[in-house]
Amino acid sequence: MKKKLLDSSGSPGMTASEQRKTLCKLEDKNIVQLFLDGHEYAFAELVDRYDTRLLNFVYRTVGDLERGQDLVQETFVRVYRHAHRFDQTKKFSTWIYTIAGNLAKNELRNRSRSPLVLFQTIKKNWEADHRPLEWEDSSFKPDDLYRKRHLKALVEEAVNELPEHHRLVFVLRELEGKSYEDIAEITGCRLGTVKSRLNRARTKFASLIAPLLN
Amino acid sequence: MKCSEFVENFSEFQDAPDDSSIKKKGEKHLLECEKCTHYSLVVVTGVRILQEIPPVELPENFWASLEHRIFHVRHGKILKDSRPISSITSFAVACAFVLLVVLFENSSIVGNLKPDVNLPAIVVSRPSMQQSRTPRSLSTILGQPSNSRFVNRFWEDINDLIYEYSTMSERYRTSPVLRQTDLVEYK
Ligand SMILES: [Zn+2]
Numbered sequence: 001m002k003k004k005l006l007d008s009s010g011s012p013g014m015t016a017s018e019q020r021k022t023l024c025k026l027e028d029k030n031i032v033q034l035f036l037d038g039h040e041y042a043f044a045e046l047v048d049r050y051d052t053r054l055l056n057f058v059y060r061t062v063g064d065l066e067r068g069q070d071l072v073q074e075t076f077v078r079v080y081r082h083a084h085r086f087d088q089t090k091k092f093s094t095w096i097y098t099i100a101g102n103l104a105k106n107e108l109r110n111r112s113r114s115p116l117v118l119f120q121t122i123k124k125n126w127e128a129d130h131r132p133l134e135w136e137d138s139s140f141k142p143d144d145l146y147r148k149r150h151l152k153a154l155v156e157e158a159v160n161e162l163p164e165h166h167r168l169v170f171v172l173r174e175l176e177g178k179s180y181e182d183i184a185e186i187t188g189c190r191l192g193t194v195k196s197r198l199n200r201a202r203t204k205f206a207s208l209i210a211p212l213l214n
Numbered sequence: 215m216k217c218s219e220f221v222e223n224f225s226e227f228q229d230a231p232d233d234s235s236i237k238k239k240g241e242k243h244l245l246e247c248e249k250c251t252h253y254s255l256v257v258v259t260g261v262r263i264l265q266e267i268p269p270v271e272l273p274e275n276f277w278a279s280l281e282h283r284i285f286h287v288r289h290g291k292i293l294k295d296s297r298p299i300s301s302i303t304s305f306a307v308a309c310a311f312v313l314l315v316v317l318f319e320n321s322s323i324v325g326n327l328k329p330d331v332n333l334p335a336i337v338v339s340r341p342s343m344q345q346s347r348t349p350r351s352l353s354t355i356l357g358q359p360s361n362s363r364f365v366n367r368f369w370e371d372i373n374d375l376i377y378e379y380s381t382m383s384e385r386y387r388t389s390p391v392l393r394q395t396d397l398v399e400y401k
Pocket residue numbers: 216217218220243247248249250251
């Protein structure tokens with residue numbers, strides 16, 4: 001797709017690599033403007049800038065990679081359709097994260113209404129609870145790499161355990177490095193709410209991982 | 215600073231600039247409190263572990279699949295653009311329909327199709343339903359149950375006849391009504 005869009009750029013006299021070089025220097029909002037001016041290749045650049053970031057953000061929020069990919073694609077489709085609605089006085093990254101965040105929130109809301117998913121979650125947790133504890137087996141001495149990997153998986157799981165509103169704020173702050181103001185805009189909450197949610201998320205996160213770290 | 219106060223304001227302390235008063239207050243508390251130091255360490259370490267986890271990669275078909283979806287959006291847009299008067303057209307169709315209905319109601323041409331009723335309208339006034347039904351006492355005298363269909367029909371017809379051929383209809387009528395007839399004649 002990248003190649004296709006770059007080829008059909010509508011900028012005569014410029015090779016694809018020249019276009020890319022030019023685009024790399026531009027800010028997001030300028031690229032949006034280029035896209036609005038009819039240059040499709042600018043859209044490919046936006047996708048290129050945000051695809052992996054958004055995938056990780058959405059995946060951490062909804063905890064499902066396949067669904068995460070779907071939601072990220074939907075995010076880009078919405079950007080494509082509604083780019084003219086973007087307020088260019090604001091940050092594009094905040095706008096696109098808002099779209100992705102709303103889709104993730106909807107996904108979680110729909111999921112909480114679906115008894116099938118609820119059952120699957122319970123089943124998954126039950127299976128996790130009843131799995132034999134590797135660390136209690138004295139004959140089993142995992143190497144450091146394995147231990148680290150296991151720890152990472154458990155810490156990752158701890159994020160999924162956070163209540164959804166808290167998780168969204170936590171992911172935006174700790175993994176995406178967003179400022180409180182940006183988080184407030186993305187989540188549509190007041191600054192005070194962001195602060196309290198983040199604090200609760202951190203406390204809960206600490207309580208979940210403390211036994212693992214000890 | 216109390217421990218509860220530290221935990222409650224942990225986020226602000228954590229994200230505050232180094233020279234801020236809350237940062238200084240928090241750091242002072244950490245020097246004195248082992249519990250809060252441990253708490254702070256757990257959060258920081260946990261987040262660091264999380265950040266070290268390699269990001270998930272896009273699947274190979276991500277771009278192709280997105281391209282497919284964008285194609286449909288673009289195709290939809292083109293279709294929309296090529297029919298800019300679609301909403302106007304539907305509005306015009308609605309207007310034409312309303313116009314036809316009005317014409318049908320009023321037009322003299324259409325009026326010729328209506329049946330021409332030659333019978334003069336008879337002005338009558340019907341007694342109210344409560345008054346015209348079978349008198350309970352008579353039904354009781356006859357020894358018939360009041361809900362008998364035969365008795366009900368009989369009294370209904372008799373009442374109507376008596377009423378129509380008496381001056382009662384003239385005396386008590388309040389408003390003229392059109393009597394319905396089934397007799398219609400077509401030209
Ligand atoms: Zn303390």
